[in-house]
Amino acid sequence: MTATTADVWLPFPAEEIDGLPDGPNYLFWNGGPDFPADPADCAYYVVPYMQGPEVAQRPLASMTSVQVVQTLSAGIDHVEPGLGLLPAGVRLCNAKGVHEASTAELTLALILASLRGFPGFVHGQDKEEWRSGFYPALADKSVLIVGYGSIGSAIEDRLAPFECARVARVARSARTTARGPVHTLDDLPALLPEADVVILSTPLNPSTQGLVGADFLAAMPDGALLVNVARGGVVDTKALLAELESGRLRAALDVTDPEPLPQGHPLWHAPNVLITPHVGGSTSAFEPRAKRLLAAQLTRFAAGEPVRNVVVTTG
Numbered sequence: 001m002t003a004t005t006a007d008v009w010l011p012f013p014a015e016e017i018d019g020l021p022d023g024p025n026y027l028f029w030n031g032g033p034d035f036p037a038d039p040a041d042c043a044y045y046v047v048p049y050m051q052g053p054e055v056a057q058r059p060l061a062s063m064t065s066v067q068v069v070q071t072l073s074a075g076i077d078h079v080e081p082g083l084g085l086l087p088a089g090v091r092l093c094n095a096k097g098v099h100e101a102s103t104a105e106l107t108l109a110l111i112l113a114s115l116r117g118f119p120g121f122v123h124g125q126d127k128e129e130w131r132s133g134f135y136p137a138l139a140d141k142s143v144l145i146v147g148y149g150s151i152g153s154a155i156e157d158r159l160a161p162f163e164c165a166r167v168a169r170v171a172r173s174a175r176t177t178a179r180g181p182v183h184t185l186d187d188l189p190a191l192l193p194e195a196d197v198v199i200l201s202t203p204l205n206p207s208t209q210g211l212v213g214a215d216f217l218a219a220m221p222d223g224a225l226l227v228n229v230a231r232g233g234v235v236d237t238k239a240l241l242a243e244l245e246s247g248r249l250r251a252a253l254d255v256t257d258p259e260p261l262p263q264g265h266p267l268w269h270a271p272n273v274l275i276t277p278h279v280g281g282s283t284s285a286f287e288p289r290a291k292r293l294l295a296a297q298l299t300r301f302a303a304g305e306p307v308r309n310v311v312v313t314t315g
Contacts (some may be wrong), residue, residue, distance in 0.1 A: 006043030006065075008298065009036065011072070012291065019295035021302040031055040039063045044301055046070045046294060047079055050282065057082035066090055068307055070297060072290050073281065074099050074151060075231060076311055077204045083314050092312040093297065098289040099281040100154035103201070106280045107155045107229050108162075110252035111138060111197060114225055114274050136223075139163040144195035146170045146211075147202025147230060148182050155199060168195065172207070185211070192219035197227065204231035214239040217249060225250045229280045232257030237267060244270040254280045 007025045010017070014026035024044070027036035031048040039062035047056045049072040060069075060082040069086070070093045071079055079092065113119070115136045124131040143164050145152045148171040156167055156179060168191050169182040176182070183191060185207070192198065198220060202208045212226070212235040220226070228235055232255040243249040250272040259278060261267060267275070297307050 006067075007037055007041045008044040008046070009042050009059075010046050010294065011048045012287075012294075017291045017295055019292075019299065021299045023302050024298065035059060040065055042066050044068045044070065044298065047072065049073065049286075049290070050278075053078040053081065057085075061085040068093060068297075068301060070294070070307075071095055072098065072286075072293075074103070074149075075203055077231060077233075080312070083312065086314050088314050090314040091307060091310045092314075093307055093309040094311050095290065095293060096150050096309045098286065098293055100151050101289075102283040102285045103151050103229050103280040104154035104158045105283070106254060106276070107199060107201070107227060108158050110227050110229070110254065110274060110276065111199075111225065114227075114250060114252040115141075115197075119274050138197070140165050141196040142166050142168070142194050143197045143199065144168045144170065144191055145199045145201060146185075146188070147200060147208075148177075149201070149203075151229075152199075152201045153177075155201060171202075188216065189219060192216065193221055195220060195224060197225045200226070200228040200230040200234050202230050202234060204233050208234050210234070210236050212236060212240070214242070217243045220249060222248055223250070225252065227252045229254045231255050232259045241266055241270055244272055247271060252276075254278055 005023060007027055009027050009029045011030040013028050014020055029036045031051040039059040042063050043065055045063060045066050047069065056078045064087060066086060068091050069079060072095045074094055074096065076092060076094055083092065115138055117135045120131055139162060141164055143159060145155055145167065148169040159167055170185060170188060171182045174182060174184050217239055226249060235257065237257050240251060244251060252274040254276045255278050256267060267273065300307050
């Protein structure tokens with residue numbers, strides 16, 4: 001089986017994706033109960049978007065010929081536990097370039113809505129109450145971005161017009177950017193006490209699981225805002241609840257642990273929290289960018305060229 005005659009599983013009908021190369025056998029599967037063909041014949045598997053880890057991993061054990069697994073999300077944590085089922089040499093690619101605009105937009109929306117009191121205004125509108133007053137501005141605030149990859153950088157792009165006092169950056173490894181230095185996680189104890197707004201945009205992996213625990217939160221100053229557009233597991237929910245219920249910190253969360261947040265969970269009604277249901281990438285910007293990514297990746301694959309956005313190769 002060559003790349004040009006291989007089965008390719010897509011979560012969009014092939015006719016809806018402009019620029020796909022001729023040759024591969026394109027099959028549509030978006031997580032339904034029946035596979036479109038024998039998984040053993042699939043060479044390029046595009047994981048259905050936002051269908052959960054059970055769907056993402058369901059065909060992996062039978063994909064004995066797969067060469068590339070492509071997610072349409074920036075995170076790979078929903079696929080990674082199943083990689084041990086795959087043969088050696090399979091490349092796992094993420095969707096770098098697809099979600100930056102949407103996630104950065106939502107990040108700014110969460111910050112502004114939380115600081116300016118929008119949840120209270122919505123409740124006031126429901127009750128026909130005119131809730132005027134003074135509210136915090138983003139201007140003059142110090143912001144810390146934890147997870148300075150392509151999404152973190154896109155968030156800073158959108159922070160630029162808001163006259164922040166400063167933006168500090170943290171990533172896995174230190175480096176210098178045009179906007180300034182990027183610190184490591186080891187520098188967090190020195191950076192957190194100066195941060196009015198802490199934005200989480202880091203991947204979920206062993207080094208970030210539960211990163212935002214009691215000590216992390218205690219280092220944030222009184223009244224600071226925690227914004228999570230990463231993964232729920234980056235935050236210790238119990239520790240966050242304690243800070244919210246004390247009134248010391250505020251939070252704006254697009255992701256939670258557990259997720260979906262079940263009915264009756266105390267986080268729903270904790271004070272000073274704004275929750276959105278993991279919609280960072282779920283906008284009208286998703287499909288055109290996802291389809292452009294797939295056309296570009298599959299053009300390289302069919303031509304025998306290296307695919308991009310490889311984050312893991314099975315061994």
